[in-house]
Amino acid sequence: MANTKSNYKGVIGVLTGGGDVPGLNPAIRAVTFRAIREGYKVIGIRKGWEGMITIDRSKKLEEQEDAVVLTEQMVNRLGRTGGTFLHSSRTRPDMVKLDRVPDLYKDKYTLDINDMTSEVMLNIDYLGLDYLIPIGGDDTLSYGVHLHSKGVPVVAIPKTMDNDVPGTDYCIGFGTCISRTIELAHELRTSAGSHERFLVIEVFGRYAGFSALLPTMAGAADRCVIPEHKFDIEHLTELMVQDRANNPSKYSVLLVSEGAMFKNGDMIFKGEEADAYGHKKLGGIGDIVSEQMRNISAKYNNGRKIDVINQRLGYMVRSGAPDALDSIVPMAFGNLALDLILKGTFGRLVSLRNGRYDNVPIEVVTSYKKKVDIEKFYDKERYRPRYENFNDKPQLIMTSDY
Structure with a gap:
């Protein structure tokens, strides 16, 4: 395992998956600021879930291309911009097409569709992640539900310009x-x-x-x-x-x-x-x-x-800087996620319902499709x-x- 603990209370991994929207960087900023000030270390995973299958465990953390230690200085300015500076992908680690298998694992995974969840679990351990905060829509977060079922402490943040993640009235980007x-x-x-x-x-x-x-x-x-x-x-x-x-x-x-x-x-x-x-x-x-x-x-x-x-x-x-809502709500969602981590509460989706911030079981993400009534x-x-x-x-x- 990489030496990521040091004197920190714990290590939090954060990633963004699916389509980019304004408001992702403010959410990453909020998570990072609050976590560091509470005594945690934050590791940003690049390219969403793809970054969780491209970690090279033979290298040190600082040598990784798809994992980076986040600092207040790094996220402060970027928090005012659109898109996601951690980059994104539509990768689902338990359904990786053969041509999308990282070169590191070409000899190990040879099926047309490959389940690389075991590599994700090993990489969580390698990075020393105690908690994982995925930010995404129902597709990205459905894999978060899958990891939660395997015992990974997950707190999810809803993002999608379609606003169709169940369990919340509002998703970042909408x-x-x-x-x-x-x-x-x-x-x-x-x-x-x-x-x-x-x-x-x-x-x-x-x-x-x-x-x-x-x-x-x-x-x-x-x-x-x-x-x-x-x-x-x-x-x-x-x-x-x-x-x-x-x-x-x-x-x-x-x-x-x-x-x-x-x-x-x-x-x-x-x-x-x-x-x-x-x-x-x-x-x-x-x-x-x-x-x-x-x-x-x-x-x-x-x-x-x-x-x-x-x-x-x-x-x-979906390009350019976030508007007022997508500057304020991501800040609140990021802090809500840290509130849950501090309480030791996992398997939750932070939400905004009927004008009030809340959280719901993460399983709601896969329980039904949210549509216009x-x-x-x-x-x-x-x-x-x-x-x-x-x-x-x-x-x-x-x-x-x-």
Whole structure:
């Protein structure tokens, strides 16, 4: 085992997995500051769970490429920036494809799909980790659940711009995502209005439509289609034509979740290749919706087709610096994680529920899929949020599953 204990109370490992979002660096900063001041050592694991299978146990800690001792000076400035300075990956150590097995283990792991959890366990011991704080979405954290079941002291922090981690109303990255979606949608209006067109904007959201629904509620769009309810393109086009006609500037706006599906259709994928969690890359639904709406629009517009401005926001909403929410909530989540460690409480997910910080059993991450409650919050006939019964709802209204 590497000599990492010294005079510290314990050693905490922190990693970020899955897609990058603004707010990850503030969370790492919060964990590091609080841990050091409480007498702990913090080791940052680079590239998410991939970093936990690339450790070379024949080398010293300071010689490792994917493990670094974090200091206050290192994380302080970086805490004000977007992305994750520890880097990230979509690796799942118990399902490593042969071509993703590190060179160090090529002779040992030769199957098409390899379970390298034993290496993770050995590397936890090598690094002297007493506690592990993974920061990620339901995919990344599902492996945290797996390690917890094996006795690893895990405290998880939820992160995903889709806001679909169960057990919490808010995930790091969501605030910046919806703020930037609203901002960019309003900027694109100038072109849509100038040319009297439809504006179709594709946003993230594989299984959950929060990232389309909340900006629409805030006035970023006239309509939105989300993964939880398949839409009729004919009816959608009719509504968009009506919206355009009622707008003095003669344009209308639609937000499309990347996981939205046509009536009697399925999700639109870019290709057949899947990541370690079985997810194929989404993208293209906005293009298809735009083309079909343009062709159908003549039926509801006196025989004249309406042109479309089609924009996929993509990484524009997940890059750059965090907004206020994604600067404050990660600070609180990081400190909540340390509170649990100090109490000796593990196997928990820090959370924000009904406006209050809390924690829940980490197993909730894999217990169900968090989605928009369409009966409460989505008008299936009008393809837009329901604006009713807001009393006693959490701050972001539609994001609670409790």
